[in-house]
Amino acid sequence: xxxxxxxxxxxxxxxxxxxxxxxxxxxxxxxxxxxxxxxxxxxxxxxxxxxxxxxxxxxxxxxxxxxxxxxxxxxxxxxxxxxxxxxxxxxxxxxxxxxxxxxxxxxxxxxxxxxxxxxxxxxxxxxxxxxxxxxxxxxxxxxxxxxxxxxxxxxxxxxxxxxxxxxxxxxxxxxxxxxxxxxxxxxxxxxxxxxxxxxxxxxxxxxxxxxxxxxxxxxxxxxxxxxxxxxxxxxxxxxxxxxxxxxxxxxxxxxxxxxxxxxxxxxxxxxxxxxxxxxxxxxxxxxxxxxxxxxxxxxxxxxxxxxxxxxxxxxxxxxxxxxxxxxxxxxxxxxxxxxxxxxxxxxxxxxxxxxxxxxxxxxxxxxxxxxxxxxxxxxxxxxxxxxxxxxxxxxxxxxxxxxxxxxxxxxxxxxxxxxxxxxxxxxxxxxxxxxxxxxxxxxxxxxxxxxxxxxxxxxxxxxxxxxxxxxxxxxxxxx
Numbered sequence: 001x002x003x004x005x006x007x008x009x010x011x012x013x014x015x016x017x018x019x020x021x022x023x024x025x026x027x028x029x030x031x032x033x034x035x036x037x038x039x040x041x042x043x044x045x046x047x048x049x050x051x052x053x054x055x056x057x058x059x060x061x062x063x064x065x066x067x068x069x070x071x072x073x074x075x076x077x078x079x080x081x082x083x084x085x086x087x088x089x090x091x092x093x094x095x096x097x098x099x100x101x102x103x104x105x106x107x108x109x110x111x112x113x114x115x116x117x118x119x120x121x122x123x124x125x126x127x128x129x130x131x132x133x134x135x136x137x138x139x140x141x142x143x144x145x146x147x148x149x150x151x152x153x154x155x156x157x158x159x160x161x162x163x164x165x166x167x168x169x170x171x172x173x174x175x176x177x178x179x180x181x182x183x184x185x186x187x188x189x190x191x192x193x194x195x196x197x198x199x200x201x202x203x204x205x206x207x208x209x210x211x212x213x214x215x216x217x218x219x220x221x222x223x224x225x226x227x228x229x230x231x232x233x234x235x236x237x238x239x240x241x242x243x244x245x246x247x248x249x250x251x252x253x254x255x256x257x258x259x260x261x262x263x264x265x266x267x268x269x270x271x272x273x274x275x276x277x278x279x280x281x282x283x284x285x286x287x288x289x290x291x292x293x294x295x296x297x298x299x300x301x302x303x304x305x306x307x308x309x310x311x312x313x314x315x316x317x318x319x320x321x322x323x324x325x326x327x328x329x330x331x332x333x334x335x336x337x338x339x340x341x342x343x344x345x346x347x348x349x350x351x352x353x354x355x356x357x358x359x360x361x362x363x364x365x366x367x368x369x370x371x372x373x374x375x376x377x378x379x380x381x382x383x384x385x386x387x388x389x390x391x392x393x394x395x396x397x398x399x400x401x402x403x404x405x406x407x408x409x410x411x412x413x414x415x416x417x418x419x420x421x422x423x424x425x426x427x428x429x430x431x432x433x434x435x436x437x438x439x440x441x442x443x444x445x446x447x448x449x450x451x452x453x454x455x456x457x458x459x460x461x462x463x464x465x466x467x468x469x470x471x472x473x474x475x476x477x478x479x
Contacts, residue, residue, distance in 0.1 A: 035064055035074070035083050042112030043072075043085055049109075050090055050124060052101035070094050077115065084115035091122030100124035105131055111139065120148035125155045127178075132157030138165050146171040153178055159198070161186040173197040175221070183222070185210045195219040199245065203227060207246075212237045223247040223269065231275075233258045240264060247271040247293065254278075255294075260285040267291040271317065277301035284309050293317040295341065303328055303347075313337055319365070320344040327352055327366075339363040343390065346370055351391070356381035363388045367413070372396035374417050375404075382407050 034040075044057050060067045064074035064083045071094040073087035090100065104124050110116065125131040131154055138144075144166050149155060155177040163172065164186035172193060179201040187196070188210025196217060203225040211220070212234025220241060227249040235244070236258025243266060251273040259268070260282025268289060277299035283289075284306035290313060300322040307316065308330025315338060323345040331340070332354025338361060347369040355364065356377035364385060371394040382389060382404065391397055392413030399408065401416040408416075 034062060038112055039085060042109040045109040046107045049107040050100050050104050051098050053098035085113050086115050087118040089120045090124055102129060108136060115143060117143055118146040123151045125152040127153045129154040130156050133160050135160040135162040138162045140165040142166050143168055145169060148173040151176045159184055164189040169193055171195045176200040179203060183208055188213045192216055197221040200224040207232055209234045215239060217241055219243045221245040225249050227251060231256055236261045243267045245269040249273050251275060255280055257282045259283060265289055269293040271295040273297050279304045281306050288312055290314045296320040298322055308333055315339045317341045323347060331355060337361050341365045343367040351375055365390045367392040369394050375399050375414060379407060382410050386410055
C-alpha cells in the first residue's frame with residue numbers, strides 16, 4: 001500500500017526540490033566564464049548515463065545559462081567567477097524531462113561535481129534492472145546536504161556504510177526502493193541529519209542503537225521493512241523528533257519507557273509489529289502527540305488510562321491489540337479527536353455516551369468486541385458519522401427502535417432491544433417472577449444486569465463481520 005502520507009511526502013518533496021531555487025541573474029555573470037570544463041563534462045557524463053535522450057547534450061550545451069534544464073541548479077559562489085552545479089534532480093515531475101534509460105546508472109563522474117548540495121533521483125532505476133549504490137560514490141570531501149533516491153524498484157543491495165562520510169547531510173531519503181540487508185550503524189555518525197527515511201524496502205536485522213545519537217532528527221521513518229528485535233531505548237534521546245514511523249515490521253519487546261522524553265513528537269506509528277504490553281504510562285508526557293497508532297500488536301492489556309490525557313490527539317488507532325476491559329470515559333475529553341479505532345479487541349462494558357459529544361469525531365470503529373447494553377449515542381452524532389460508525393459483531397449491543405427509527409441502517413449488526421428496566425421500570429423477570437431467569441438461548445440473566453435482553457440472545461443476530469479499514473493520516477514535515 002502507498003499510504004497517503006507517503007504520496008504527499010513525495011509530491012511536496014519534489015516541489016521543494018524544484019521551487020525557491022536562486023536564479024542566476026545576467027548581472028551576476030559579468031566576468032564569469034560560465035562553467036569549468038571539467039564540471040561541464042562531468043555533468044554531461046552523469047546525464048548521459050541516466051537519461052534516455054541522446055540529444056540532451058546538444059540541446060543543453062550551457063545548462064546553467066543559455067540552455068537551462070529545470071532539474072539543474074547552478075550557483076555563483078562568493079569570490080568565484082565560475083558557475084557550479086549545486087542541485088541535480090531527475091524524476092517524472094520535472095517538466096519536459098525524458099525518462100531514464102532502461103540501463104540507467106549513477107556515474108562516478110558525479111564526484112567531479114564538488115559543489116553538489118542536492119541529489120535526487122525518482123523512478124530512475126526500475127525492475128527488471130538491478131542497480132546497487134557503489135560505496136565509492138560517497139567521500140568525506142562531499143558537501144552533499146540532501147540525498148533523495150525514491151521509488152527506484154531496481155535499486156538493490158546494501159545501503160553503503162560509506163554514507164556516513166557525508167558529514168553535512170541533513171536529509172537522507174531512500175524510500176520505496178529494494179534495498180536489503182541491515183541498517184548501517186555508521187549512519188549514527190551523521191550528526192547533522194534531520195530526516196532519515198528508509199521506508200518501503202526489504203531491510204532486515206535490528207535497529208542500530210547508534211540511531212539514537214542523531215539528536216537533530218525531526219523525522220524517522222523505517223516503516224514497511226522486515227526489521228526485528230526490540231525497539232532500542234536510545235531512540236528516546238531524539239529530543240527534536242516530530243515523526244516516528246516504525247510500522248509494518250517484525251519488531252518485538254515493549255515500547256521503551258524513554259519514549260516519554262520525546263516531547264515534540266506529533267506522530268507515533270508502531271502498527272503491525274509484534275510489540276507486547278503494557279504501553280508505558282510515560283507516554284502521558286507526549287503533550288504534542290496528534291497521531292498514535294499501535295494497531296495489530298499483541299498488547300493484551302486494558303486501554304491505558306493516560307490516553308485520555310493526550311489532549312491534542314487527532315487519530316487514535318488501537319485495533320487488533322487484544323485489549324480488554326471497558327472503553328474509558330476519559331475518551332470523552334479528547335475534544336480534537338477525528339478518528340478512533342478500537343475494533344477487533346475484547347472490550348466489554350457499554351459504549352460511553354460522551355463519545356457522541358466529541359465535536360470533530362468523524363470515524364468510530366467499535367466492531368468485533370464484547371460491548372453490551374443499549375447504544376445511547378445521540379441521533380445527530382449517528383447521522384453525522386453514517387457508515388463511518390461501525391458497531392458490528394458486538395452480540396449484546398442493542399438499539400431502541402423508536403429512538404433510532406430512521407437510523408438503524410447506520411447501526412447494522414445491533415438488534416432492537418426488548419423488555420428492559422428502562423421500558424417497564426422493572427427488572428426483567430422470568431415466569432416465576434424471581435427477578436432472574438434463563439433466556440431461550442440458555443443465557444443466564446438477572447435483575448441486576450444493566451444491559452437489555454436483545455434479539456441476539458434468542459439466536460437471531462446477524463453474524464456477518466466486516467474488516468473496517470480506516471485510512472487517515474498525513475503528516476508532512478519538510479525541514
